[in-house]
Amino acid sequence: MARKIQRSYIREILDAINEETISFAGGLPNEKLFPMEQLKQASNKVLKNSLSMQYSKSQGLDGLREHIAKIYNEKFNFPTTKDEILITTGSQQAFDIIAKTFIEDEIFVQTPTYIGALSAFKVLDLKVKGFNNHSCLNRELKKSSAVYIMSDFQNPTSESIDEVNREIIAHVLEKNGPILIEDGAYSLLDFEGEIKKPISAMYENSFHLGSFSKIVAPGLRVGWIRAKKELISQILSSKEALDLHTPTFNQMILNEYLNQFNVFEHIKIVRDDYKSKMEFMAKCFNKYIPSFQFEVPKGGMFIYGKFEQDTFELAKKAIENNIAFVPAKVFFHDNQDSCEARFNFTNSTFEQIERGVKKIAELLEEYKIKEAG
Amino acid sequence: MARKIQRSYIREILDAINEETISFAGGLPNEKLFPMEQLKQASNKVLKNSLSMQYSKSQGLDGLREHIAKIYNEKFNFPTTKDEILITTGSQQAFDIIAKTFIEDEIFVQTPTYIGALSAFKVLDLKVKGFNNHSCLNRELKKSSAVYIMSDFQNPTSESIDEVNREIIAHVLEKNGPILIEDGAYSLLDFEGEIKKPISAMYENSFHLGSFSKIVAPGLRVGWIRAKKELISQILSSKEALDLHTPTFNQMILNEYLNQFNVFEHIKIVRDDYKSKMEFMAKCFNKYIPSFQFEVPKGGMFIYGKFEQDTFELAKKAIENNIAFVPAKVFFHDNQDSCEARFNFTNSTFEQIERGVKKIAELLEEYKIKEAG
Known part of the structure; x- marks a missing residue:
C-alpha cells in the first residue's frame, strides 16, 4: 500500500x-x-524577545529576507527585493514546494545530480529525465517540463557551468519556457571567492535556491527560494501547508547574526x-x-x-x-x-x-x- | 499552470x-x-556543543524521542518506545509526510476540521470527504481510505470524543483497516489536567501526532509522529526527502529543557x-x-x-x-x-x-x- x-x-x-x-x-x-560564539550572542539577544518563540509569517521574517536580497544585489549581481525571497526549512524543502506547485509532468536533471533533489522529485512521482548538455536539453525540452541545475560546484561532480554556457542555457530555456530550479547551495564556496551570476538572472521563470547550511550552519535548517514576486505568491500556500513557516527562532538568530557580523x-x-x-x-x-x-x-x-x-x-x-x-x-x-x-x-x-x-x-x-x- | x-x-x-x-x-x-528563561538556559548549554549546529538523523534525536515516548507511557497510558517516534518540523509537516507515503485515494475528516490539515491534503490532490459521526464512517469507509481525527479539544469546535465513542471508532476502523491520523495537538490542554487514551492505542494502523507548539513554544517548530516501527520506517524516506531532518539545534534545546525542567x-x-x-x-x-x-x-x-x-x-x-x-x-x-x-x-x-x-x-x-x- x-x-x-x-x-x-x-x-x-x-x-x-x-x-x-x-x-x-x-x-x-x-x-x-x-561561528558558535557569535551564534550564542545572537541567540541570547533574540531570546530576550518572546516573539522569537511565537508563530510567524509563512514567507519568512522581513529582516532576514532583506539580508538575503542584499546578498543577491551585492554579490550575485542579481537585482532582488525582499518580496522575491521565501524562507524555507533548509534548501531541501524548496524542491517539494516548487515541484508540488508547478511540476505535473517531467523534470530534467544533470547526470549525475544531487541525490536529495532526486528523492524529492521521486516522492512526488515525477518523471525524472537526465541531460548531459544544453543540446540534449534543447532537443527534448517541452513547455511543461522543468529543469534542475546546480550551476556552481555541482553536487556530486564539483563542476561549474561557465558564463558562456549559462547564457546558452538561458537561451534554450527562453525558447521553451519551462520552470528552472537553480540550486546555489555551494555558490559562495569558490576557493578564491569568485561569485558567478546565476542563470536565473537571465531567465525569469526560475527559482534560485540558497542556504545557510554551507556558509553558517546546517543544524539551523534555514534556506531560501529567490523568484519573481508572482511566483513567490504562487508557492506560498504550498509552503504554508507544509510546515506553516520555518522556525521563527532560527530565522531571528540568523537575522541577528547578519546584523552584527560580516558573514x-x-x-x-x-x-x-x-x-x-x-x-x-x-x-x-x-x-x-x-x-x-x-x-x-x-x-x-x-x-x-x-x-x-x-x-x-x-x-x-x-x-x-x-x-x-x-x-x-x-x-x-x-x-x-x-x-x-x-x-x-x-x-x-x-x-x-x-x-x-x-x-x-x-x-x-x-x-x-x-x-x- | x-x-x-x-x-x-x-x-x-x-x-x-x-x-x-x-x-x-x-x-x-x-x-x-x-518559558524563556529556561529555554535560554537550555540553549546556552546546547550551544557549547558545535554538533547542535550540524546535520543530524532524519528520525530525530534519540534523547528527545525518549522523552516523548515517556509522555506516551506515563501520561497517555500508551506503551511506546523511542523507535516509534519520528520528529517532524511542527506537527503540520506530519500531514504531508503521511499522506504522501500512504494515501492515494480519499481521506475522511471531521466536519468542521483543522484548516491546516485540509490544506495539506488538498495540496496533494487528495479527495477530502467529511463525516459527522461513526455511523457515517462505518457506512462509507473503504480499506483504501484514510481518516483524520482530532480526539481532544478539536480545532475548531473544542469538542472531545469520549471513551465509549473512541472504542466504537476503533472498532469501525478495525473492520475496514484504513490509515488513521489522530491529531493530539491539544491533548495536554485539558483545563483540569485530564489526559485521555488515544484511539491510536486501540488501533494499530495509526499515526498519532503531537507537538511542542502548544505546550512549550511554536516558534521552535518541533512536533512528532507516533506509530508502530514498521510504519515509521516507511515514512522515514518521505521525511528525509522533505527537509532532511528537523533542526538539530531546536531538538537539542527541547531535549535539554526536558532534562532540566518538568514540562x-x-x-x-x-x-x-x-x-x-x-x-x-x-x-x-x-x-x-x-x-x-x-x-x-x-x-x-x-x-x-x-x-x-x-x-x-x-x-x-x-x-x-x-x-x-x-x-x-x-x-x-x-x-x-x-x-x-x-x-x-x-x-x-x-x-x-x-x-x-x-x-x-x-x-x-x-x-x-x-x-x-
Missing part, C-alpha cells in the same frame, strides 16, 4: 556511521568552523580551510591511488573521480572497514552502474583523510590480488 | 493583522507564558491561564451577545459557537474594524456556508477580550438596524 520510496543511500550511511568511521560520505561542513569574513575562513583540505586529499589520491582520475575542484566540498572498477561494491567493502564514501550510482536518476565516486573533504582531519585514502588503496590491492588469484 | 492552491484564510488574516488589531483568529499560544509543571501554568481567559470570554459573550450559542470548552484554545447570521461577511466587517476571528466556512472541507465561528482566547488580554466581543456586538447591532431599515 505504501509507496515504495527508497531511503537515500547517503542518509543510510550517515545513520550507520559510528565513532570509528572515517566518513567522506556526507556533505557535512566542518563543525569546528561554526563573508566567516565564509573566507571556511573557504580557506576547505581549500587546504581539498589540496591535501588530492595529494593523497595522487600518492596512494594514482589510478583514480579526477579534476581538482575550484570550490565546493567534494572530490569526484573515476576508479577502474564499479564503486558500489567498493563502497560496501569500505564501509565494512569503517571508511565511508558515496558510489556515483546513487547520483544517477536511472541508478546506472558507475566507476565514479564522491569524496567529501570538509568534515575530516588531515590525518583522517590520509588514513582513509590509504585504506581504500589497500582495499583496491586486495581486489587485484583476488582477481589475479 | 500552477495548481490553484488557496492560501489559508487564517494565515491571510494573521498576515493582515497590525498592532491595532484584536485577534481572536489564530491559534496563537500566549507568548507571555513561554507538566509548565503546562499547569498554561492550563490555568487559558481556563481563566476562556471563562472570561464566555462571560463576555453571555453579557454582550446572548444570542451567540456555544458550549463552554473543557480545554484547548477556542470558543466555537453559532450566530444568527452567516459569519463570513461578519468576519470581513470585523477585520475592517480591527477585530479578527475565523468564520467556520473555512473549516469545512466543502467550504459550506455557516453561521458558526471560532474565537481564540489564549493570545488576548482580558481587556482586549472584552473590547473585542463588545465591538462585535456593536457590529451585529448595525446589521440589525440595516436589515430593519
Whole structure:
C-alpha cells in the first residue's frame, strides 16, 4: 500500500556511521568552523524577545529576507527585493514546494545530480529525465517540463557551468519556457571567492535556491527560494501547508547574526580551510591511488573521480572497514552502474583523510590480488 | 499552470493583522507564558556543543524521542518506545509526510476540521470527504481510505470524543483497516489536567501526532509522529526527502529543557491561564451577545459557537474594524456556508477580550438596524 520510496543511500550511511568511521560520505561542513560564539550572542539577544518563540509569517521574517536580497544585489549581481525571497526549512524543502506547485509532468536533471533533489522529485512521482548538455536539453525540452541545475560546484561532480554556457542555457530555456530550479547551495564556496551570476538572472521563470547550511550552519535548517514576486505568491500556500513557516527562532538568530557580523569574513575562513583540505586529499589520491582520475575542484566540498572498477561494491567493502564514501550510482536518476565516486573533504582531519585514502588503496590491492588469484 | 492552491484564510488574516488589531483568529499560544528563561538556559548549554549546529538523523534525536515516548507511557497510558517516534518540523509537516507515503485515494475528516490539515491534503490532490459521526464512517469507509481525527479539544469546535465513542471508532476502523491520523495537538490542554487514551492505542494502523507548539513554544517548530516501527520506517524516506531532518539545534534545546525542567509543571501554568481567559470570554459573550450559542470548552484554545447570521461577511466587517476571528466556512472541507465561528482566547488580554466581543456586538447591532431599515 505504501509507496515504495527508497531511503537515500547517503542518509543510510550517515545513520550507520559510528565513532570509528572515517566518513567522506556526507556533505557535512566542518563543525569546528561554526561561528558558535557569535551564534550564542545572537541567540541570547533574540531570546530576550518572546516573539522569537511565537508563530510567524509563512514567507519568512522581513529582516532576514532583506539580508538575503542584499546578498543577491551585492554579490550575485542579481537585482532582488525582499518580496522575491521565501524562507524555507533548509534548501531541501524548496524542491517539494516548487515541484508540488508547478511540476505535473517531467523534470530534467544533470547526470549525475544531487541525490536529495532526486528523492524529492521521486516522492512526488515525477518523471525524472537526465541531460548531459544544453543540446540534449534543447532537443527534448517541452513547455511543461522543468529543469534542475546546480550551476556552481555541482553536487556530486564539483563542476561549474561557465558564463558562456549559462547564457546558452538561458537561451534554450527562453525558447521553451519551462520552470528552472537553480540550486546555489555551494555558490559562495569558490576557493578564491569568485561569485558567478546565476542563470536565473537571465531567465525569469526560475527559482534560485540558497542556504545557510554551507556558509553558517546546517543544524539551523534555514534556506531560501529567490523568484519573481508572482511566483513567490504562487508557492506560498504550498509552503504554508507544509510546515506553516520555518522556525521563527532560527530565522531571528540568523537575522541577528547578519546584523552584527560580516558573514563573508566567516565564509573566507571556511573557504580557506576547505581549500587546504581539498589540496591535501588530492595529494593523497595522487600518492596512494594514482589510478583514480579526477579534476581538482575550484570550490565546493567534494572530490569526484573515476576508479577502474564499479564503486558500489567498493563502497560496501569500505564501509565494512569503517571508511565511508558515496558510489556515483546513487547520483544517477536511472541508478546506472558507475566507476565514479564522491569524496567529501570538509568534515575530516588531515590525518583522517590520509588514513582513509590509504585504506581504500589497500582495499583496491586486495581486489587485484583476488582477481589475479 | 500552477495548481490553484488557496492560501489559508487564517494565515491571510494573521498576515493582515497590525498592532491595532484584536485577534481572536489564530491559534496563537500566549507568548507571555513561554518559558524563556529556561529555554535560554537550555540553549546556552546546547550551544557549547558545535554538533547542535550540524546535520543530524532524519528520525530525530534519540534523547528527545525518549522523552516523548515517556509522555506516551506515563501520561497517555500508551506503551511506546523511542523507535516509534519520528520528529517532524511542527506537527503540520506530519500531514504531508503521511499522506504522501500512504494515501492515494480519499481521506475522511471531521466536519468542521483543522484548516491546516485540509490544506495539506488538498495540496496533494487528495479527495477530502467529511463525516459527522461513526455511523457515517462505518457506512462509507473503504480499506483504501484514510481518516483524520482530532480526539481532544478539536480545532475548531473544542469538542472531545469520549471513551465509549473512541472504542466504537476503533472498532469501525478495525473492520475496514484504513490509515488513521489522530491529531493530539491539544491533548495536554485539558483545563483540569485530564489526559485521555488515544484511539491510536486501540488501533494499530495509526499515526498519532503531537507537538511542542502548544505546550512549550511554536516558534521552535518541533512536533512528532507516533506509530508502530514498521510504519515509521516507511515514512522515514518521505521525511528525509522533505527537509532532511528537523533542526538539530531546536531538538537539542527541547531535549535539554526536558532534562532540566518538568514540562507538566509548565503546562499547569498554561492550563490555568487559558481556563481563566476562556471563562472570561464566555462571560463576555453571555453579557454582550446572548444570542451567540456555544458550549463552554473543557480545554484547548477556542470558543466555537453559532450566530444568527452567516459569519463570513461578519468576519470581513470585523477585520475592517480591527477585530479578527475565523468564520467556520473555512473549516469545512466543502467550504459550506455557516453561521458558526471560532474565537481564540489564549493570545488576548482580558481587556482586549472584552473590547473585542463588545465591538462585535456593536457590529451585529448595525446589521440589525440595516436589515430593519
